[in-house]
Amino acid sequence: MCQTVFRFSAYCLTFVLFLNLISCTTERVAYFKDVPDSASAKRVLQSLPPAEAAIVRPDDVLNITIQTLDPAANTLLNQGNLPVNSGAVTGSSTNTTTQAVISGYLVNKDGYVHLPYIGDVMVKGLTSDQVKELVVQKISVYFKDPVVNVRFTNFKITVLGEVRNPTTFLLPNENPTIFDALGLAGDITLYGRRDNVMLIRSEADGKKDIVRLNLDSTSAITSPYFYLKPNDVLYVEPTADRVAGTSEYRTRDIAIIASALSLMVIIVARLIQ
Helix, strand or coil, X not given: CHHHHHHHHHHHHHHHHHHHHHCCCCCCCCCCCCCCCCCCCCCCCCCCCCCCCCCCCCCCEEEEEEECCCHHHHHHHCCCCEEEEEEEEECCCCCCCCEEEEEEEECCXXXXXXXXXXXXXXXXXXXXXXXXXHHHHHHCCCCCCCEEXXXXXXXXXXXXXXECCCEEEECCCCCCEHHHHHHHCCCECCCEEEEEEEEEEECCCCXXXXXXXXXXXXXXXXXXXXECCCCEEEEEEECHHHHHXXXXXXXXXXXXXXXXXXXXXXXXXXXHC
16 A cells, blocks of 8 residues: 555656646747748848937036147146046956946036136036037137047946846946847846846936836837936846746745645545555
8 A cells, every 4th residue: 555655646746747847838038039030031120219319417427538739738638537436347247346447527416517727617418529519619718729528437327137247337338228238237147038128217307217128029129218328227027937936936836746745645545545
């Protein structure tokens, strides 16, 4: 009788494992699943949305370099690009242990930067190109044919959730895309939902704009959120399998299965007696 009970328990356990295996489906893990994977398929062409230039806001850091024909003046004009700890790492998916130190002029709460010779310059609400034109206009009063370059040095993007390297990145490009950020974060893991990536964006009025993007579809390329803006946050949700695979749920499932098997063994043993 004991052998019969043991054999029956083994059959039950094998049956449960078999059901678990057949319930696991193999799914194509890739972006743009609506694009045929056949080499002979017609190309899918998507037009990119126009990239909106980043707007200067308070607490931004602008690197403003001014070059003139006077070397001594150049040193004075550019000494205001002070180093600032960015609180982020540089745009690299391999080394994220060292925080990046950026240099530039910190935009104060009122939207001004203070430049040598020129004084206070209102830059809030302007693009980097507009700031460049404004600085050229003002510095030309003192120097002939100045060369001015303006760029954001605190273009930070945060990537969280089911990616290989979740962190905050400092990007040198002022028009990064969603895939630039995900690439720096080491890409989405096998347990991340590509069809429901959340983007959180801080608007100028202080409100938060929260949208969800489906990276399984080529429609993501034409989305107005395809290009990122400073301080955007990307969050990749875990799949249901990932949530179910956590230790808490795994322990619960094992306990339920063990209890069910024990109950079945007891019932069979009583029936055989």
